[in-house]
Amino acid sequence: MNAKPLLLTAALSVLSVPALAAAPKKPAAAPKKPAPTLLPPSFYNAPSFPQNARPYEMLLAKNQYARDQSCRFNKILRGNTHHPQIALTFDDGPHPVYTLQLLNILRRLHTPATFFVVGEQVEKNPGLVRLEVAEGNEVGDHTYDHVNLTLIPPELVAYEVGRCNAAITKATGAPVRFFRPPGGEYNGEVLREVAGHGYITTLWTNDPGDFSKPSSGVILKRTLAHLENGGIILLHDGIPETLEALPGIITAARLRGYQFVTVSQLAHPLKTK
Numbered sequence: 001m002n003a004k005p006l007l008l009t010a011a012l013s014v015l016s017v018p019a020l021a022a023a024p025k026k027p028a029a030a031p032k033k034p035a036p037t038l039l040p041p042s043f044y045n046a047p048s049f050p051q052n053a054r055p056y057e058m059l060l061a062k063n064q065y066a067r068d069q070s071c072r073f074n075k076i077l078r079g080n081t082h083h084p085q086i087a088l089t090f091d092d093g094p095h096p097v098y099t100l101q102l103l104n105i106l107r108r109l110h111t112p113a114t115f116f117v118v119g120e121q122v123e124k125n126p127g128l129v130r131l132e133v134a135e136g137n138e139v140g141d142h143t144y145d146h147v148n149l150t151l152i153p154p155e156l157v158a159y160e161v162g163r164c165n166a167a168i169t170k171a172t173g174a175p176v177r178f179f180r181p182p183g184g185e186y187n188g189e190v191l192r193e194v195a196g197h198g199y200i201t202t203l204w205t206n207d208p209g210d211f212s213k214p215s216s217g218v219i220l221k222r223t224l225a226h227l228e229n230g231g232i233i234l235l236h237d238g239i240p241e242t243l244e245a246l247p248g249i250i251t252a253a254r255l256r257g258y259q260f261v262t263v264s265q266l267a268h269p270l271k272t273k
Ligand SMILES: [Zn+2]
Pocket: 051, 091, 092, 142, 146, 182, 183
């Protein structure tokens, strides 16, 4: 008799958002790498890093590319399409002037958001990041220097997210679970590296291109044109036109039946999908 035990095969989630409950691992006490050599400041300051509106189709294509390359590491593009929930996300802050105005709007309209902050800015304005968390928002990692991660070696990717994480944790005491690559620039190596440190890479479904500072009316119109269940809206902290458009976005979305949640809340139902 050869009674082999039955192997139960577990269905793997296609959505690659495993272990949501787990906190990000600290850079493990694994093999010690030499301290990364920083790139020259001219690299970080180079204006060659476009952040203009990225066509949704391009994002989908990149997502497909990552899938084809088996790069399904801890990545979220959208929430559950059966739930009328939306996540507002604000990148590139905190800003010494506009972040407070943004928080005032969110507080007045009882709307949570997720801030993908830049580590260097966090170190300059830790109180603002603390306030973001204290008011029920979520804070994610957007690297320390806002650098294109596809152009630097993996050890510098780890340095960029790790130093930003350290700045956030020092300011808020809160764990950092979500990461957004500056400019939406990522590849398999970047995803693998940040997933190895426990982050969930967060992309978006709705990009009204506020970074290029169109009028508030254009931002409002573009955003409302792409509202959808499980949507993630990409906006930026520090843009006055975005502040003007925001109350209209929130009010109109609520009238259409959407509920605003943080990225954590948006991602949560995906665990079982
Ligand atoms: Zn950015």
